[in-house]
Amino acid sequence: MQVDKNWTPTIVAFCCNWCSYAGADLSGNNRLSYPANVKIIRIPCSCRLNPMFILRAFQRGADGVILCGCHPGDCHYTTGNYYARRRMTLLFSMLDYLGIEKERTRVEWVSAAEGAKFAATMNEFVEAVTALGENKRLEDFRCKQ
Amino acid sequence: MKTEDMIKEITRISGGNPAKCMKCGKCSGACPAYDEMDYHPHQFVNMVLDGRIEELAGSKGIWNCLSCFACLERCPRSVEPARIIEAVRVVTLRKAGANHLKPDDIPARLDDDIPQQAITSAMRKYAK
Amino acid sequence: MQRIGVFVCWCGSNIAATVDVEAVADALSKEPGVVFATNYQYMCSKSGQDMIREKIKELGLTGVVICSCSPRMHEATFRKTCESAGLNPYMVEIANIREQVSWVHKDKAVGTEKAIILGRAAIAKVQLNTPLIAGQTPVTKRALVIGGGIAGIQTALDIADAGFPVDIVEKNPTIGGKMAQLDKTFPTLDCAACILTPKMVDAGQNENIRILSYSEIEDVKGYIGNFDVKIRRKARYVDEEKCTGCGTCMEKCPMKKVPNEFNMGLDNRTAIYIPFAQAVPKVATIDANYCLKLNTGKCGICSKVCLADAVDYEQKDEILEEKYGAIVVATGFNPISLEKFDEFAYSQSPDVVSSLEFERLMNAAGPTGGTLLRPSDKTHPHTIVFVQCVGSRCDASAEKGKEYCSKICCMYTAKHAMLTREKYPDTEVYVFYIDVRTPGKGFDEFYRRAVEQYNVHYIKGMVGKVVPEGGKLKVQASDLLDNRQIHIDADMVVLAAAIEPDKSARPLATKLTASMDTNDFFTEAHPKLRPVESPTAGIFLSGTCQGPKDIPETVAQAGAAASKVISLLVKDNLVGNPCVAKPDELMCNGCSSCEKVCPYGAITYEDKPFRGPNRTTLIRRVAVVNPAVCQGCGACTVACPSGAMDLLGFSNRQIMAEVDAICK
Numbered sequence: 001m002q003v004d005k006n007w008t009p010t011i012v013a014f015c016c017n018w019c020s021y022a023g024a025d026l027s028g029n030n031r032l033s034y035p036a037n038v039k040i041i042r043i044p045c046s047c048r049l050n051p052m053f054i055l056r057a058f059q060r061g062a063d064g065v066i067l068c069g070c071h072p073g074d075c076h077y078t079t080g081n082y083y084a085r086r087r088m089t090l091l092f093s094m095l096d097y098l099g100i101e102k103e104r105t106r107v108e109w110v111s112a113a114e115g116a117k118f119a120a121t122m123n124e125f126v127e128a129v130t131a132l133g134e135n136k137r138l139e140d141f142r143c144k145q
Numbered sequence: 146m147k148t149e150d151m152i153k154e155i156t157r158i159s160g161g162n163p164a165k166c167m168k169c170g171k172c173s174g175a176c177p178a179y180d181e182m183d184y185h186p187h188q189f190v191n192m193v194l195d196g197r198i199e200e201l202a203g204s205k206g207i208w209n210c211l212s213c214f215a216c217l218e219r220c221p222r223s224v225e226p227a228r229i230i231e232a233v234r235v236v237t238l239r240k241a242g243a244n245h246l247k248p249d250d251i252p253a254r255l256d257d258d259i260p261q262q263a264i265t266s267a268m269r270k271y272a273k
Numbered sequence: 274m275q276r277i278g279v280f281v282c283w284c285g286s287n288i289a290a291t292v293d294v295e296a297v298a299d300a301l302s303k304e305p306g307v308v309f310a311t312n313y314q315y316m317c318s319k320s321g322q323d324m325i326r327e328k329i330k331e332l333g334l335t336g337v338v339i340c341s342c343s344p345r346m347h348e349a350t351f352r353k354t355c356e357s358a359g360l361n362p363y364m365v366e367i368a369n370i371r372e373q374v375s376w377v378h379k380d381k382a383v384g385t386e387k388a389i390i391l392g393r394a395a396i397a398k399v400q401l402n403t404p405l406i407a408g409q410t411p412v413t414k415r416a417l418v419i420g421g422g423i424a425g426i427q428t429a430l431d432i433a434d435a436g437f438p439v440d441i442v443e444k445n446p447t448i449g450g451k452m453a454q455l456d457k458t459f460p461t462l463d464c465a466a467c468i469l470t471p472k473m474v475d476a477g478q479n480e481n482i483r484i485l486s487y488s489e490i491e492d493v494k495g496y497i498g499n500f501d502v503k504i505r506r507k508a509r510y511v512d513e514e515k516c517t518g519c520g521t522c523m524e525k526c527p528m529k530k531v532p533n534e535f536n537m538g539l540d541n542r543t544a545i546y547i548p549f550a551q552a553v554p555k556v557a558t559i560d561a562n563y564c565l566k567l568n569t570g571k572c573g574i575c576s577k578v579c580l581a582d583a584v585d586y587e588q589k590d591e592i593l594e595e596k597y598g599a600i601v602v603a604t605g606f607n608p609i610s611l612e613k614f615d616e617f618a619y620s621q622s623p624d625v626v627s628s629l630e631f632e633r634l635m636n637a638a639g640p641t642g643g644t645l646l647r648p649s650d651k652t653h654p655h656t657i658v659f660v661q662c663v664g665s666r667c668d669a670s671a672e673k674g675k676e677y678c679s680k681i682c683c684m685y686t687a688k689h690a691m692l693t694r695e696k697y698p699d700t701e702v703y704v705f706y707i708d709v710r711t712p713g714k715g716f717d718e719f720y721r722r723a724v725e726q727y728n729v730h731y732i733k734g735m736v737g738k739v740v741p742e743g744g745k746l747k748v749q750a751s752d753l754l755d756n757r758q759i760h761i762d763a764d765m766v767v768l769a770a771a772i773e774p775d776k777s778a779r780p781l782a783t784k785l786t787a788s789m790d791t792n793d794f795f796t797e798a799h800p801k802l803r804p805v806e807s808p809t810a811g812i813f814l815s816g817t818c819q820g821p822k823d824i825p826e827t828v829a830q831a832g833a834a835a836s837k838v839i840s841l842l843v844k845d846n847l848v849g850n851p852c853v854a855k856p857d858e859l860m861c862n863g864c865s866s867c868e869k870v871c872p873y874g875a876i877t878y879e880d881k882p883f884r885g886p887n888r889t890t891l892i893r894r895v896a897v898v899n900p901a902v903c904q905g906c907g908a909c910t911v912a913c914p915s916g917a918m919d920l921l922g923f924s925n926r927q928i929m930a931e932v933d934a935i936c937k
Contacts, residue, residue: 025372061937
């Protein structure tokens with residue numbers, strides 16, 4: 001595989017509004033840096049994440065997708081993150097079967113107080129995805145302009 | 146065997162979990178053979194947890210446990226001290242080795258005073 | 274096509290130092306639908322907001338994107354700004370280029386590029402935004418309190434004090450609950466009745482409070498602000514209005530062998546009874562299980578002796594239908610059954626008692642008139658053994674007991690030990706403990722007093738068995754610090770039984786769609802920040818129904834629950850969150866998947882007529898979301914197999930548009 005030295009992965013991070021989005025804000029407040037390829041999309045709860053969104057991201061050329069939610073038991077909506085956890089377990093094993101490496105998808109629990117954890121998680125995740133290289137398995141080239 | 150492996154082995158054989166102990170002492174409160182032992186039920190749970198297994202295995206007290214299961218029945222934490230001490234005995238015996246009991250030898254050793262359970266236990270303990 | 278305005282904020286140098294704001298505005302101005310893009314030092318300042326307003330009016334903007342700090346910071350501000358300019362507040366999107374860009378990326382080129390992408394995502398989302406209007410529902414200005422113990426009474430008094438009518442529904446003939454049974458209260462040792470009964474009287478006389486005693490909740494429908502509740506008023510065979518509480522009927526009732534629940538069955542009462550002298554309402558009740566007239570048709574003495582003519586053997590259960598704006602659950606606790614703890618001989622000897630029974634034996638209004646006597650032979654006990662943690666802190670896999678610490682036992686056991694030594698200094702008192710847990714104001718000092726001043730023998734260890742023998746109780750226990758086994762010949766053994774939620778709580782939770790934990794304690798909306806609210810809107814929690822608590826904590830929580838209720842009831846209308854789930858009726862096939870995942874019970878089903886082929890009408894079952902109850906988590910949107918359910922404000926298309934913009 002040819003390696004483009006300037007290539008950086010595109011990472012989509014879905015963050016729940018109550019814990020992880022606030023955690024991301026906190027890592028900003030504390031000026032903890034993480035790579036700029038991480039782009040955050042705010043969703044009300046981790047259970048709002050439709051598996052479709054992840055498939056769409058990979059289809060449109062994302063190299064990694066991470067879902068961040070409240071810690072188990074801390075969900076603002078009581079049980080949302082449990083649903084998310086089950087759904088993602090199923091989806092990720094299916095993606096793995098389809099050839100999307102396990103390292104490209106991740107679920108992480110980040111509380112509103114864990115700014116440092118958010119930054120560390122993103123650094124780690126970007127590193128892991130960079131090591132895997134570009135994701136072309138699900139990419140729909142008709143979408144490319 | 147390393148101490149860690151020994152703890153794992155004892156936990157595996159016993160099916161209990163010494164880490165669940167909250168040190169309430171109900172086992173020792175219930176034990177009918179308490180005064181016959183140098184280490185008492187609550188102590189040997191803690192000793193296994195601490196990895197002081199050699200010390201425990203060397204004590205005479207472990208052979209005085211009646212396996213009456215009073216401690217196991219009453220333990221609020223499902224630690225099951227009786228099974229743990231049984232596991233320590235089993236490990237000690239297996240380590241000593243050369244102690245197989247052949248089924249053919251058994252009839253000669255039987256007398257009327259031996260309870261049925263002792264025979265069954267012997268098979269379980271000595272079989273490698 | 275929307276007409277979108279983009280406003281890029283410098284935030285002084287916070288953003289401008291690491292993001293080229295001009296380049297961002299320039300790049301975003303070329304996006305489809307964008308008719309205006311600018312940058313300004315402080316968008317949130319008055320002049321910044323004025324500019325946004327001006328541009329909305331001047332250019333007829335239908336959507337606004339603000340590239341600034343986190344939406345958690347100023348989303349509400351900018352929504353208000355746009356609303357005041359006549360734009361629907363939900364047509365505003367924020368691109369977070371401060372916390373997510375300028376503060377975390379030091380390289381200006383990198384930051385600028387990311388800011389542009391985040392701006393694009395926000396624009397893509399606004400393209401698909403639709404004006405949302407928050408629904409309003411009127412609030413019924415009445416509260417229902419379920420349970421009439423100290424928690425329920427305090428909550429009701431506080432709500433009534435604010436001027437709102439409250440109904441207390443109590444399943445027993447009188448309010449008062451467990452606290453009415455207690456003798457003294459720790460750590461001050463003031464008598465429970467002296468501080469509780471005035472509150473009971475207050476509740477009984479308060480014109481805003483109606484006490485529905487001997488009643489149970491039959492059914493609950495509705496949602497926050499608008500609950501419809503059916504209450505079953507059980508037949509007490511006595512007219513509450515007529516009964517004066519004189520007690521003549523109790524004196525004459527020939528059925529005198531009914532176990533007295535108020536005294537924990539330690540003595541007997543009559544079939545027609547008033548639970549205790551200070552009962553509120555002070556009205557007699559006939560126990561239908563024991564009454565001779567009701568069971569055999571022969572007797573009728575109480576009716577004959579009643580001067581008020583209050584007895585009515587023909588009375589039937591009544592169903593009351595009421596409307597409420599808020600419901601407070603205060604169902605309280607019970608000690609667990611000790612039948613399974615055979616090692617302590619609870620079932621074998623009457624001298625082995627639970628702590629609540631001991632409480633009655635010490636109480637001046639109890640079966641022994643306050644003299645401590647052994648239940649078996651009515652003699653004075655000289656050696657008493659207290660056993661703590663009976664049924665508390667057990668392993669989940671153990672067959673009996675509870676996993677949690679019951680919290681109150683250490684303190685009441687210290688109290689019992691102290692009171693015994695105070696009244697009867699000739700009594701030896703032993704307390705077997707695993708840990709003494711006394712966090713609380715004045716609590717540890719109280720426990721130390723029991724040890725230091727009253728010479729109570731505290732022994733670290735546990736009782737292994739109790740055997741009744743020759744009028745004594747042979748106690749065998751371990752002393753862990755001394756590493757020995759001890760044997761005590763005791764006259765009485767007192768077991769500090771774990772407490773558990775009242776049995777009525779579980780079916781009630783189902784009726785309220787309020788969630789519970791595995792121990793049947795009600796769960797709170799947030800374990801730290803919203804401790805008195807249930808996740809179900811409009812349902813509040815007071816007292817031990819939420820977890821083990823002592824009296825001061827219960828009263829504090831009762832007040833907190835009341836203040837939450839009051840702040841709900843003062844509102845004339847409730848403004849909802851418009852970002853709620855919305856099903857597409859044409860796609861919905863009524864499969865119930867969404868209903869099952871909804872934590873709030875916001876989804877119901879309706880049979881609706883649809884036009885079928887050839888001018889026929891089809892009746893189809895479709896999901897209906899109640900926007901007043903839906904909190905907008907979106908769990909249902911993903912659960913829906915046909916994709917009929919969507920979330921307003923975070924629709925599938927909107928989020929996908931964001932994904933596309935980012936991945937481009």
